[in-house]
Amino acid sequence: xxxxxxxxxxxxxxxxxxxxxxxxxxxxxxxxxxxxxxxxxxxxxxxxxxxxxxxxxxxxxxxxxxxxxxxxxxxxxxxxxxxxxxxxxxxxxxxxxxxxxxxxxxxxxxxxxxxxxxxxxxxxxxxxxxxxxxxxxxxxxxxxxxxxxxxxxxxxxxxxxxxxxxxxxxxxxxxxxxxxxxxxxxxxxxxxxxxxxxxxxxxxxxxxxxxxxxxxxxxxxxxxxxxxxxxxxxxxxxxxxxxxxxxxxxxxxxxxxxxxxxxxxxxxxxxxxxxxxxxxxxxxxxxxxxxxxxxxxxxxxxxxxxxxxxxxxxxxxxxxxxxxxxxxxxxxxxxxxxxxxxxxxxxxxxxxxxxxxxxxxxxxxxxxxxxxxxxxxxxxxxxxxxxxxxxxxxxxxxxxxxxxxxxxxxxxxxxxxxxxxxxxxxxxxxxxxxxxxxxxxxxxxxxxxxxxxxxxxxxxxxxxxxxxxxxxxxxxxxxxxxxxxxxxxxxxxxxxxxxxxxxxxxxxxxxxxxxxxxxxxxxxxxxxxxxxxxxxxxxxxxxxxxxxxxxxxxx
Amino acid sequence: xxxxxxxxxxxxxxxxxxxxxxxxxxxxxxxxxxxxxxxxxxxxxxxxxxxxxxxxxxxxxxxxxxxxxxxxxxxxxxxxxxxxxxxxxxxxxxxxxxxxxxxxxxxxxxxxxxxxxxxxxxxxxxxxxxxxxxxxxxxxxxxxxxxxxxxxxxxxxxxxxxxxxxxxxxxxxxxxxxxxxxxxxxxxxxxxxxxxxxxxxxxxxxxxxxxxxxxxxxxxxxxxxxxxxxxxxxxxxxxxxxxxxxxxxxxxxxxxxxxxxxxxxxxxxxxxxxxxxxxxxxxxxxxxxxxxxxxxxxxxxxxxxxxxxxxxxxxxxxxx
Numbered sequence: 001x002x003x004x005x006x007x008x009x010x011x012x013x014x015x016x017x018x019x020x021x022x023x024x025x026x027x028x029x030x031x032x033x034x035x036x037x038x039x040x041x042x043x044x045x046x047x048x049x050x051x052x053x054x055x056x057x058x059x060x061x062x063x064x065x066x067x068x069x070x071x072x073x074x075x076x077x078x079x080x081x082x083x084x085x086x087x088x089x090x091x092x093x094x095x096x097x098x099x100x101x102x103x104x105x106x107x108x109x110x111x112x113x114x115x116x117x118x119x120x121x122x123x124x125x126x127x128x129x130x131x132x133x134x135x136x137x138x139x140x141x142x143x144x145x146x147x148x149x150x151x152x153x154x155x156x157x158x159x160x161x162x163x164x165x166x167x168x169x170x171x172x173x174x175x176x177x178x179x180x181x182x183x184x185x186x187x188x189x190x191x192x193x194x195x196x197x198x199x200x201x202x203x204x205x206x207x208x209x210x211x212x213x214x215x216x217x218x219x220x221x222x223x224x225x226x227x228x229x230x231x232x233x234x235x236x237x238x239x240x241x242x243x244x245x246x247x248x249x250x251x252x253x254x255x256x257x258x259x260x261x262x263x264x265x266x267x268x269x270x271x272x273x274x275x276x277x278x279x280x281x282x283x284x285x286x287x288x289x290x291x292x293x294x295x296x297x298x299x300x301x302x303x304x305x306x307x308x309x310x311x312x313x314x315x316x317x318x319x320x321x322x323x324x325x326x327x328x329x330x331x332x333x334x335x336x337x338x339x340x341x342x343x344x345x346x347x348x349x350x351x352x353x354x355x356x357x358x359x360x361x362x363x364x365x366x367x368x369x370x371x372x373x374x375x376x377x378x379x380x381x382x383x384x385x386x387x388x389x390x391x392x393x394x395x396x397x398x399x400x401x402x403x404x405x406x407x408x409x410x411x412x413x414x415x416x417x418x419x420x421x422x423x424x425x426x427x428x429x430x431x432x433x434x435x436x437x438x439x440x441x442x443x444x445x446x447x448x449x450x451x452x453x454x455x456x457x458x459x460x461x462x463x464x465x466x467x468x469x470x471x472x473x474x475x476x477x478x479x480x481x482x483x484x485x486x487x488x489x490x491x492x493x494x495x496x497x498x499x500x501x502x503x504x505x506x507x508x509x510x511x512x513x514x515x516x517x518x519x520x521x522x523x524x525x526x527x528x529x530x531x532x533x534x535x536x537x538x539x540x541x542x543x544x545x546x547x548x549x550x551x552x553x554x555x
Numbered sequence: 556x557x558x559x560x561x562x563x564x565x566x567x568x569x570x571x572x573x574x575x576x577x578x579x580x581x582x583x584x585x586x587x588x589x590x591x592x593x594x595x596x597x598x599x600x601x602x603x604x605x606x607x608x609x610x611x612x613x614x615x616x617x618x619x620x621x622x623x624x625x626x627x628x629x630x631x632x633x634x635x636x637x638x639x640x641x642x643x644x645x646x647x648x649x650x651x652x653x654x655x656x657x658x659x660x661x662x663x664x665x666x667x668x669x670x671x672x673x674x675x676x677x678x679x680x681x682x683x684x685x686x687x688x689x690x691x692x693x694x695x696x697x698x699x700x701x702x703x704x705x706x707x708x709x710x711x712x713x714x715x716x717x718x719x720x721x722x723x724x725x726x727x728x729x730x731x732x733x734x735x736x737x738x739x740x741x742x743x744x745x746x747x748x749x750x751x752x753x754x755x756x757x758x759x760x761x762x763x764x765x766x767x768x769x770x771x772x773x774x775x776x777x778x779x780x781x782x783x784x785x786x787x788x789x790x791x792x793x794x795x796x797x798x799x800x801x802x803x804x805x806x807x808x809x810x811x812x813x814x815x816x817x818x819x820x821x822x823x824x825x826x827x828x829x830x831x832x833x834x835x836x837x838x839x840x841x842x843x844x845x846x847x848x849x850x851x852x853x854x855x856x857x858x859x860x861x862x863x864x865x866x867x868x869x870x871x872x873x874x875x
Contacts, residue, residue: 181577183569211577217604219592219827224579251578256601262584298601381584 032072037554039135040064043088048545050504051526055546061088065101065135077105077117082169090541092138092302094168101169102133102142113149118142118173121161122308123184123208127248127267127291128231130308131165136532137539139302142166144175155191159184165295165304176304178214178295201238207231210306212295221260221381227253229265229293229307242273248291248307254381255297257331258290261383265290268388269310278344284312287388289333289369302537311535312338313364313399318417318443319492320463320474323530325423325430325437327366327397328538335391336366355407362401368394368427395436398422414446419463430531430540431468439465453482464496471496486512492528518553592829596750605827606741608756612867613647616734618727619854619866620720621702622653622799623689625662626676629785632795634699634717639798641724649724650868651799652772652852656685662698675791678780682801684808692861703727705861713861735761735864736818738769740853743874746841749832751871753805755853756825759818766858767818769826770810774850774868775800775836805830805851809858840873847871 041063045055062085069078080102087095104117120142123129133140145163152158160183167176186206190196196203211228233246248267254260267288274281293307311329313336316322342360345352370392371384400420407413419441425433441463449455459476473495478488492506508525529543597603622638624631635653642651657663663681666673689695692705692713700714703723707713715723736759743752755769775797782795804810805828813824832838839848847870854866 209577213577217607218586218602219605220586220594220602221584222581222586224581226577226579228578252581254584260602262581298604300600379584 030072032070032075034068034070035555036066036068036078038064038066038552040549040551041088042549043544044546044548045089046545048526048543051506051543051545052529053526053543053545056086056089058086061086063088063091063095063135067102074108075105076108077103079103084169087138089544090539092539094170094174094303095138096169097171099169099171101140101166101173111151111153113147115147116145118144118166119147119161121147121159121182123159123182123210124206124231124233125244125246125269125310126308127246127269127288127310128208128229128293128307129161129180129182129184129210131306132308134534134537137302137534137537139537140166140169141302141305143180144173145180155188157186157188165306167296167299167304176296176299178212178297178304180210180212180295180306182208182210184208201236204233204235204237206233206235208233210293212293212306214295214297221254223254223260223297224252227251227293240275242271244271245269250291250293253290253293253297255292255294256300257292257294258383259377261290261377261381263290263383265293266388267291267309278346280340280342282338282340284336284338285389286310286312286334286336287369287390289386289388291333292331302539308535308537311533311537312336312366313397314338314340314362314401315535316401316419318445318459318461318474319476319490320461320472321419321421321441321443323528323532323541324463324472325421325428325439326531326533326538327364327399327423328428328531328533330366330368330396330427333369333386334366334396335369335389336364338362338364353406353408355409355413357404357406360401360403360405362399362403364397364399366396366398367391368396394424395422396424396427411449412446414444417443417445419443425468428531428538430538433468435467437465437467439463439467455480455482469494469497469502484514486510486514488512490525517555519551521548521550523548523550592752592827593750593831594829596745596748596752596829596831598745598747598750603743603752605754606743608739608741608754608825611737611739611758612869613737613865614734615648616727616732616864617647617866618645618649618704618724619702619852619863620649620651620724621688621705622651622717623656623685623695623698623700623702624653625655625657625698626678626680626781626797627664627783628662628698629783629790631662631699632782632784632786632792634701634720635798637717637720638701641721642799645724645728647868648728650852650866652774652801653797653799654682654685654688654801655680656682656689657698658686658689658695675793676781678778680797680800682803684804685801687808702861704863704866705856706863707860733761735759735763736767736855738853738855738865738867740771740851740867740869742851742869742871744832744847744871745874746838747875749834751805751830751832753828753830753851754825755828756823757813757855758824759820759822762817762820763814764817765860766815767813767864768810768856768858769806769813769824770854770856771805771828772801772852772854773803773805773830774852775802776848776850776870799850802836802849803830810856812858813855838873843873843875845873847873 044060047055064083067080079100082101083098084095102118106115120131131141131143143163147161150158162181164175166173168174189203208231213226216223216225229250231248235244246269250265252262254262270285272283288309294304296304309329313327340362344358347356351357369386370390371386373384403417405415421439423437425437444460447457457478461474463472474492476490480486488510490508494503497503506526506528510521510523512521524547527544530541531538532541594603620638638651641649665679666677694714696714699717738757741754778797778800779794782792783790784792840846849871850868852868854863856863
């Protein structure tokens with residue numbers, strides 16, 4: 001494995017053939033600045049029939065990457081070397097070998113910026129275009145091509161992108177078959193009018209257009225080779241409130257996602273945030289219909305997505321809540337609402353106590369759109385009709401959480417959180433069960449500081465349900481010896497599984513060492529089969545048993 | 556301010572132009588030849604897509620040697636050996652199809668369980684197309700006899716005895732005649748549905764007039780079964796290796812018509828077919844990219860003279 005660690009060094013020397021050390025400050029005589037990071041995850045696997053874990057033939061898998069960035073004056077460039085030999089179990093198919101998975105060069109002036117190579121970009125909220133990399137999920141839908149950004153002045157910013165998307169990785173980038181062309185403009189209105197320049201309320205409008213091209217190779221249907229999607233947005237920011245909205249429309253885009261129907265897609269998103277001292281309220285509403293947009297109409301899962309449909313749910317961090325019944329955005333469409341309230345009771349009040357008390361309440365609800373089916377699959381294939389925010393009574397997900405956080409004294413602080421979850425297992429197939437899964441959960445988290453260096457963090461979690469696999473408990477203990485060492489132990493226990501033999505403990509221990517920007521951890525134990533989600537995008541994680549070594553560093 | 560107004564005018568205009576040129580609104584969704592192939596044989600994911608064509612596998616005119624044979628024909632193994640050797644010596648240029656056929660079923664009989672010799676010669680090698688060829692192509696003599704690109708010799712004979720096959724094959728190869736049309740084939744085979752998708756592209760290289768058809772044979776590369784052989788002792792050989800056996804015509808006895816009239820240089824024809832392999836056809840492999848032990852022979856013929864102007868053979872691999 002060591003030779004992978006030499007890769008950054010080799011590339012560093014190639015970039016700098018004279019072998020001179022690069023200074024960290026810029027100047028006319030300086031050759032520039034190199035920076036970057038390294039991540040190596042090595043997982044050893046054992047068979048474990050008790051949890052259904054099956055070791056791959058290689059027994060060991062590795063995901064590793066290193067970003068190496070170079071900057072000098074108006075030039076900025078970089079590469080990422082990736083290595084999957086083989087990739088970790090549960091990682092998406094299509095990550096193999098070692099090679100360059102990301103490369104770019106950017107030339108920037110005050111007004112103009114041109115990037116050639118791979119790049120990530122987002123227009124507005126991302127509902128019309130968002131390319132991003134999420135290493136934990138195995139998502140990288142970057143565009144390989146050219147991007148131009150131009151500051152036209154008076155608050156007007158223009159962006160254009162053109163290229164193909166990264167599809168898979170096989171010792172090099174494998175590009176998808178479709179071409180993505182996009183254009184975005186944003187106008188920060190206050191900058192255009194002198195009378196508004198000092199206004200504390202700022203207004204921004206924007207518009208985007210993205211089109212994809214893919215050959216029609218369908219033997220049966222005329223499929224559109226050019227599919228366009230357009231969006232308009234408006235935002236307002238002031239000292240106590242912000243508001244943003246975006247509407248997206250897409251023309252006929254028959255695809256594997258929508259069973260090759262020719263219905264137009266559309267989405268509307270609202271976000272309102274109100275903030276005062278000690279008080280915050282975030283409200284969001286979203287209606288999406290038939291808005292998956294890929295540069296290959298025949299792909300599924302997370303491959304070649306051009307856009308992103310945001311999930312209006314709280315991002316949970318507790319292990320049972322976040323991985324047993326997490327919500328993934330329904331790609332066919334949903335009507336969703338979210339309210340998030342935070343309030344801090346002031347210090348030295350009845351409820352606030354000496355150090356203050358905070359409460360956070362979050363409620364998220366997602367429903368399937370109401371659809372009127374046309375039964376026209378033999379003729380026009382429009383499929384159905386619906387309207388924005390026309391919700392059916394088919395519940396996809398609801399999530400209520402109430403969190404109380406209090407610092408009791410200088411040594412001890414704690415959080416108590418209650419969760420009520422309703423999860424549609426047919427819409428999100430994360431378990432073998434079907435129908436609705438209703439659960440309640442309680443988590444008590446505390447941190448006790450023994451002294452300046454030593455602290456203990458613990459979590460007591462219980463998830464209670466009569467559905468699926470029954471009740472779960474989890475215990476997390478994390479001992480930190482600042483600033484270098486940490487030790488963690490997690491035990492998840494399916495205490496209420498109706499099948500007694502499947503009441504299994506998932507015990508997982510970790511020891512880690514941190515020094516400056518380097519973090520090394522060694523772990524051993526069982527990892528439960530589950531779903532890992534980031535921002536409503538999920539991947540299944542199979543059960544595993546073995547040793548995990550993780551090294552991350554930056555330079 | 557003037558600049559802002561200019562830009563606010565230009566941007567929507569630009570967006571309108573891009574929108575109008577980057578969106579295809581589809582009114583009639585089904586292609587007119589819908590039903591030409593059976594997409595239900597595609598097991599997914601998504602919807603079946605036609606693979607792209609690449610380079611033509613041959614830039615020279617190849618030869619199809621059709622060996623008309625019979626499993627109870629004692630002289631046929633000699634002819635079969637000649638055909639197989641010609642194929643081996645001229646790999647890719649000489650393609651062989653062993654067609655078990657005769658107009659009156661001579662040497663083609665097969666036994667049924669009530670017959671005393673059963674299961675000897677119980678396999679029915681005959682095909683409807685093979686029999687029709689022996690009837691419709693005039694002058695069939697008997698087994699073993701053959702067709703070499705279905706060309707006629709100086710004596711006006713189209714059917715040829717096996718002793719002359721070698722000389723006539725080499726004569727065509729030596730003449731190196733210009734290619735009139737070329738052909739290439741792409742296939743997908745799915746074990747789950749036993750669905751075979753065949754896509755053929757043909758291109759006119761020299762201006763042509765007449766009726767030209769495309770024919771596709773499904774070939775079993777090797778089938779081991781009984782065969783009478785006059786040179787064997789006993790003459791009933793149980794484990795005889797039958798090479799390049801015609802199993803089925805994918806698109807009928809005389810195939811699909813490409814054109815009736817004339818075809819200009821550069822004109823291309825694309826044909827698509829699906830075929831579900833019957834359960835009694837055994838495959839060698841079932842893993843992706845494995846060889847099924849079957850091949851396709853694809854040829855272009857003049858429907859009036861029967862002459863074959865180009866032929867290729869391609870092994871059939873498992874897609875998944």
